[in-house]
């Protein structure tokens with residue numbers, strides 16, 4: 001996902017997204033409010049035992065699922081005293097984010113090779129395999145079940161899985 005720095009943002013350190021913003025930690029405020037609230041303290045990076053939070057453009061935290069998955073432990077939210085990561089106490093079931101897994105055509109199944117690694121890693125069983133012509137089963141993601149946790153990203157031998165916002169998914 002590309003984030004460019006405008007001339008102004010290079011002075012302020014604030015990233016300016018020309019396309020979709022980078023993936024922020026769970027329960028992040030909407031992008032502009034997040035950038036206003038985050039003080040670049042790095043506490044969320046240190047709090048994440050999974051090691052999936054990294055400094056991104058402008059030193060703001062971003063998620064990288066190559067290091068692990070989000071367990072939704074809320075440790076990052078708990079240390080964010082500036083409320084850039086915030087759980088609304090009034091919401092009955094506050095969603096951490098609106099992200100979904102997507103599988104591209106590098107998938108081994110799409111190339112007539114049997115593989116079920118991603119499905120084996122999905123705790124909520126959002127990836128089911130549908131038998132296709134030739135006896136190879138294709139992975140199908142159930143958007144209603146997928147939490148965007150990223151557990152299926154790193155284990156995929158062909159780097160076929162990405163996590164995208166629901167808006168991007170619909171536009172794809």
Ligand code: SF4
Pocket residue numbers: 025026047048049050051052053069070071072073074075076077
């Ligand atoms: S919820 Fe837990 S695992 Fe997920 S990014 Fe925050 S600290 Fe890391």
Ligand code: SF4
Pocket residue numbers: 103106107108109115116117118119139155156157158159160161
């Ligand atoms: S792990 Fe990767 S290659 Fe294997 S079925 Fe899933 S998306 Fe395809």
Ligand code: SF4
Pocket residue numbers: 100101121122123124125126127141145146147148149150151152153
């Ligand atoms: S992102 Fe998580 S919930 Fe969604 S398909 Fe991958 S492992 Fe399953």
